[in-house]
Amino acid sequence: xxxxxxxxxxSLLFGAEHTVIEISTNxxxxxxxxxxxxxLYQSYLGKKLTHKDDILHLPxxxxxxxxxxxxxxxxxxxxxxxxxxxxSLLLKYIGHEVKKPEANxxxxxxxxxxxxxxxxxKLYYTAYQKENVIKxxxxxxxxxxxxxxxxxxxxxxxxFNKSSYLLTEFSGDWATEVRxxxxxxxxxxxxxxxxxxxxxxxxxxxxFELAFDAPATETVGEVLxxxxxxxxxxxxxxxxxxxxxLRVVSGINPWASDYDIKAGETFRxxxxxxxxxxxxxxxxxxxxxxxxxxxxxxxxxxxxMTLLNNWEATYFNFNEEKLLHLMDNAVELGxxxxxxxxxxxxxxYPRSSDRQGLGDWKETADKLPHGIGYLTEAAHKKGIKFGLxxxxxxxxxxxxxxxxxxxxxxxxxxxxxxxxxxxxxLDLTNPxxxxxxxxxxxxxxxxxxxxxxxxxxxxxxxTNIYSPYLKDKQSHLYVDFVxxxxxxxxxxxxxxxxxxxxxxxxxxxxxxYEALKYFTEFWPSDNTDPIERLFIQWGYSQVFxxxxxxxxxxxxxxxxxxxxxxxxxxxxxxxxxxxxxxMNKGDEAYCRAAVENYNRxxxxxxxxxxxxxxxxxxxxxxxxxxxGKAGDHAVLFAFDIHPRYAEKSLPVCLQGLKPxxxxxxxxxxxxxxxxxxxxxxxxxxxxxxxMNVGLNLFTTGQLNSRVIxxxxx
Ligand code: GLA
Numbered sequence: 091x092x093x094x095x096x097x098x099x100x101s102l103l104f105g106a107e108h109t110v111i112e113i114s115t116n117x118x119x120x121x122x123x124x125x126x127x128x129x130l131y132q133s134y135l136g137k138k139l140t141h142k143d144d145i146l147h148l149p150x151x152x153x154x155x156x157x158x159x160x161x162x163x164x165x166x167x168x169x170x171x172x173x174x175x176x177x178s179l180l181l182k183y184i185g186h187e188v189k190k191p192e193a194n195x196x197x198x199x200x201x202x203x204x205x206x207x208x209x210x211x212k213l214y215y216t217a218y219q220k221e222n223v224i225k226x227x228x229x230x231x232x233x234x235x236x237x238x239x240x241x242x243x244x245x246x247x248x249x250f251n252k253s254s255y256l257l258t259e260f261s262g263d264w265a266t267e268v269r270x271x272x273x274x275x276x277x278x279x280x281x282x283x284x285x286x287x288x289x290x291x292x293x294x295x296x297x298f299e300l301a302f303d304a305p306a307t308e309t310v311g312e313v314l315x316x317x318x319x320x321x322x323x324x325x326x327x328x329x330x331x332x333x334x335x336l337r338v339v340s341g342i343n344p345w346a347s348d349y350d351i352k353a354g355e356t357f358r359x360x361x362x363x364x365x366x367x368x369x370x371x372x373x374x375x376x377x378x379x380x381x382x383x384x385x386x387x388x389x390x391x392x393x394x395m396t397l398l399n400n401w402e403a404t405y406f407n408f409n410e411e412k413l414l415h416l417m418d419n420a421v422e423l424g425x426x427x428x429x430x431x432x433x434x435x436x437x438x439y440p441r442s443s444d445r446q447g448l449g450d451w452k453e454t455a456d457k458l459p460h461g462i463g464y465l466t467e468a469a470h471k472k473g474i475k476f477g478l479x480x481x482x483x484x485x486x487x488x489x490x491x492x493x494x495x496x497x498x499x500x501x502x503x504x505x506x507x508x509x510x511x512x513x514x515x516l517d518l519t520n521p522x523x524x525x526x527x528x529x530x531x532x533x534x535x536x537x538x539x540x541x542x543x544x545x546x547x548x549x550x551x552x553t554n555i556y557s558p559y560l561k562d563k564q565s566h567l568y569v570d571f572v573x574x575x576x577x578x579x580x581x582x583x584x585x586x587x588x589x590x591x592x593x594x595x596x597x598x599x600x601x602x603y604e605a606l607k608y609f610t611e612f613w614p615s616d617n618t619d620p621i622e623r624l625f626i627q628w629g630y631s632q633v634f635x636x637x638x639x640x641x642x643x644x645x646x647x648x649x650x651x652x653x654x655x656x657x658x659x660x661x662x663x664x665x666x667x668x669x670x671x672x673m674n675k676g677d678e679a680y681c682r683a684a685v686e687n688y689n690r691x692x693x694x695x696x697x698x699x700x701x702x703x704x705x706x707x708x709x710x711x712x713x714x715x716x717x718g719k720a721g722d723h724a725v726l727f728a729f730d731i732h733p734r735y736a737e738k739s740l741p742v743c744l745q746g747l748k749p750x751x752x753x754x755x756x757x758x759x760x761x762x763x764x765x766x767x768x769x770x771x772x773x774x775x776x777x778x779x780x781m782n783v784g785l786n787l788f789t790t791g792q793l794n795s796r797v798i799x800x801x802x803x
Contacts, residue, residue, distance in 0.1 A: 108126075109183060109186070110146075111198060114196075115219045115223070116138070117222045118136075119135070119137065121148060123148075129181065129182055130181070131150045132248070133149065155167045156247060157170075158177065159176075159177045164329050164331050167228075167339055169242035170238045170241070173238060179207060180204065181203065183200065183202055186198060193219075195219070198217070199213065204232075209232040209234070210231050211228060213228055222365050222377045223363055223377055223381040225361050231355060237351060239349070240357070245341040245342075245360055246339070248314075249336070250336040251334070253302075254302070255274065255275040255336050256274055256300070258300075258632075259298055260295040260298070265616055266617070266622075267597060268295050268614075275328055276330060277332070278329070279327055280329075284323050285345055286552065287322060287571060288515050288552050289595045289600065290322050290600065291601050295629075296319075297633045298317075299315050299371060300313065300314045306370050308705075309373075311370050311371075313374055315367070316340060319360050319362075322342070323347070324343055324602075325340075325341065327339040346565060365377040365381075371632065372701055375632050375633065378635075379635035382634065383637065387637070387638060392610075396427070396663075397426060397666070398423060398428050398668075399431055400413065400431055401479075402645065406432065406441065406444075407433075408457070409457055413430065413465060417472050420472075421473065423666060425666065425685060428475070428477070429478070431545065432479050432547070433457075434462070436454055437450065438450070439486070439489055439490070442454075445512045447486055448489055449489040449516075451480065451533075477545060478541050478543070479544075480544055481546070483527060484550060487512075487513075497558045499516060499558075500515045500555065500567070508554065509553065510550040513549065515552045519559050519571055519574050545592045548594070549596040557570075583607070593605050593606075594640075597613060597615040598615045598626070601614070601630065601634070609638075611640050614639050614641070618644040618646045620655045621731055628702065628714075631700060631702065635696070639663060641663060642667040643656050650793045651793065651795075653761055653795060654793050654795045656680070660684065660691075660695065666681070676762045694723050703742050706731065711733065712729050713726065713727065713787050715800075721751075722748075722802035724799075724801075730789050743784035744780040747781055749777045752774055753774070753780060754800070755768055755774075755799070758798070772799075
């Protein structure tokens with residue numbers, strides 16, 4: 091710390107001579123500066139400073155990308171063992187470059203160089219002006235004689251010096267994904283990480299919220315929201331030091347993953363994305379949603395299809411007749427697509443349960459004698475699209491694939507296998523396996539070009555952790571597995587750029603923004619109980635827009651009405667996983683009308699601005715609204731979960747409307763024959779009234795829901 095104090099005073103004396111690098115968006119400013127020692131410091135991160143001269147008054151700050159083996163005593167961003175066995179590295183600023191590939195985007199790259207060792211580190215920052223998002227990653231290369239070994243290689247390191255830090259993590263398990271938990275940070279480390287390899291996010295999601303000085307609400311407070319784009323082991327380290335300063339180190343989890351780089355090779359870390367809001371968490375979420383739709387998600391600006399999935403309607407027990415019947419259900423509901431789930435493949439070991447057949451991607455002849463082509467054609471004739479479930483990275487030991495290619499499977503050479511969901515993970519570090527996995531999609535698409543959608547599942551973590559391909563480089567397994575997966579997905583995207591795909595991982599086991607380059611949506615959880623979904627969708631909505639959250643109406647919690655279940659699912663990419671036989675005529679009519687309403691409201695829900703109004707964590711009710719980008723059309727979802735007898739209920743103030751405009755608020759998604767307190771034609775209000783006085787949204791009824799469409803007049 092003495093070093094920093096000395097540098098700080100030098101910078102005040104000689105500040106004007108130092109290189110200043112400003113990375114900014116419309117609202118956020120990140121200032122990097124060089125010290126007299128030639129090293130790079132983070133001088134500032136916060137609200138954008140608009141008076142240039144003020145920058146020289148900033149303290150020098152903390153070294154921006156701290157390296158291991160030098161004088162710092164806390165968590166480094168980068169730690170390498172050089173060829174001579176020396177574990178130290180000191181980086182000095184060499185230069186930086188700024189590019190503007192488009193008016194809204196600035197790319198800055200800062201080059202640092204080892205003083206004693208020829209190691210080069212490039213820090214990249216892409217700033218999205220209007221979305222107020224910064225994407226950052228690091229490239230590491232060297233010219234030493236032999237490979238160097240990295241045991242830390244963060245994408246990003248950020249520093250904060252505030253009175254207090256309140257961290258929100260999103261953790262849970264299968265069916266209890268993304269439970270928000272807040273905790274203050276004190277001296278020492280808090281680590282959020284995963285070691286699951288594949289299905290990496292089963293216990294925790296790769297994002298966090300960090301409020302400074304005071305807790306942040308939806309509309310008040312300073313909060314940074316960060317997320318890592320890596321479909322594998324990640325790690326966020328939050329470390330408060332002896333001076334109460336916090337560093338946040340984000341990247342691949344280096345656990346069991348020492349990585350060597352040869353001379354001339356470049357190691358690129360995954361991207362870390364963050365936004366900083368000065369007006370609460372709601373704005374931070376809207377920033378990320380806008381950025382994601384504009385720049386990151388596959389077909390981010392495009393439409394999404396509604397669908398009927400057969401999984402919960404049939405599980406593995408179906409035949410052609412049952413599927414055709416479900417397709418008719420899809421037509422009656424008015425959805426765009428029928429999605430055939432697990433259980434359609436395998437002949438020597440038919441996939442009649444999750445115990446066998448994974449890996450053998452040929453239709454089970456006695457179950458589907460006419461093949462997938464017959465089904466795509468039937469769907470086509472009925473005027474709907476056809477989608478198909480695959481789990482291409484996995485294999486059941488009871489499969490022809492395993493019998494033929496045991497060397498393609500991640501498993502130990504000298505131990506008995508153990509299984510997660512009776513399956514094993516294919517060794518995607520092996521290019522032959524990558525070829526095979528790409529071929530699954532490619533063959534299906536070549537043979538059945540009418541397949542309009544894939545649900546890509548991944549139901550196991552990496553178990554029996556040993557790659558037959560990597561041999562003596564086992565510590566590369568976790569990283570190279572993910573890179574192998576990206577190679578495959580890249581090829582699929584290149585060949586089938588318009589093919590929508592849902593990423594599923596036994597529920598929410600894969601939920602990151604790098605994956606979303608290749609997927610149009612993900613499956614947040616196998617738990618479709620609408621009460622749980624209110625929490626789960628609330629959790630994911632912190633970072634992801636409604637557009638990528640697949641939400642299906644099922645029979646989970648059938649104590650709740652079909653209306654309640656559908657109203658919840660309409661806050662995402664709507665689908666059904668239910669038979670019409672599970673509904674009465676009124677329910678059916680309600681669902682048809684809801685699908686029509688959804689189609690009309692898609693631009694608002696999927697592409698609009700989301701305002702979380704009342705949190706399910708705070709009581710017995712919750713409400714969220716979506717406002718179309720023009721501010722003239724909105725939809726409001728309100729839910730009574732378990733209200734107390736005679737509890738006091740206050741009107742809820744809306745957000746995002748134009749105060750001086752008049753709006754009609756009309757209740758939609760009513761059950762046949764039901765009446766609304768807003769009357770059959772709705773009521774007229776000014777935006778000002780709706781946002782300052784609000785609407786009475788809640789009742790004391792258990793599991794009630796209301797959907798209100800708000801249209802400018
Ligand atoms: C996983 C998915 C489910 C379903 C099953 C099929 O559990 O999350 O939606 O596709 O696999 O086996």
